[in-house]
Structures are given as structure tokens and as C-alpha cells.
Amino acid sequence: MAKITIRLLFPLLGAVAVLVGVAALGRWARESLRQDYTLPFAGIECLPPPSAEQVNLLAEVQYLAGMPDRVRLLDDDLAERLRQAFVRHAWVESVEEVQVAALRIVVRLRYRRPVLAVPVDGELRAVDGSGILLPATAKTSGLPIYPGVAPSPAGPAGTPWGDSNVEQQARKAAGAQNRNR
16 A cells, blocks of 8 residues: 555656746746836837926826836736826826737826916916816916915825815816817
């Protein structure tokens, strides 16, 4: 009985050793490929927002999200990490799609649209239809101007202005723009 057990045990242990070796080799090969298949963050394709250049948008997204200079195309969670990185930018209303394929990354974004110019601290700042403060580079020419005296924004670009009157006027201005289209 012991001889039969030993005869069965050796091939079984050999098969287990081969499987463990193949799995380890697979992990090593994938990690090796992961290092080879990278793309510079600045090489991501996306249309820039109004009043901005793509290189500036990408640099700001990379900085705000703490992303590396090169992204590894074979990382399983890359598309989700990029989605999270882009949605942090003040111009980005939503990330519609992230495509990672064959040494190329394409990100489709929906940008916030300026609808109202708000005078504050001697300058005009734009807000979108929800009252979100846009970056200082947002164009204000041609926009309706907030009719009252607004307090300073409560936070940085990409956050709500923080005043219900400004936010209400922004919603009205967005509604008027939508009706005129």
C-alpha cells in the first residue's frame, strides 16, 4: 500500500510543481510586459476644454491626481484610475469614456460650459449652469453678468460658488442659453 501511495504521490507533486512554475512564469512575464507597455501621460488623447490647450489640461490632471509621468497600459485598473484623475479637473463635468488599447489611450470628456460671469474682487469669474466656479482661464466675454454683489467663492475652481443667489442665477442663465439654441 505504501508503494502505491508513493508511486501516486511523486507524479502528483511533479504536476503541482509544474503548475506553480507556470503560474510564476506567467506573473513574471506579465510584469515584464507591463514595464514595456507604457505611454507618457502627455500622450493621452483628448480634446481640450475651451480656452485651454491639451498639454496644459493633461499636465493639470496629472498634477492634481498625482499620476506618474508614464502609465502602464496593462494595468487592470488603468481606465478607472484615469477616469478618477480626469474627473478631478475643474473643467471636467464628466468622463464619458476611457479607451485603453494598443499603445493608445483616448479619453472622451464632457466639459462644463460657462453661462454666467460673476464680478468678484475686481474681475469677472465664470460659473457653469450649476453654479460651479470655472478656472480663471474661462472666457467671460458675451456672458450675462450677475446682477448683484456676490460674495467671494467658497472654494477653488471646480467647486460650487457657495452662494445660493449666484447658483440660482447660473441655473437661470443656463436655461436661457438652452432655450436660445
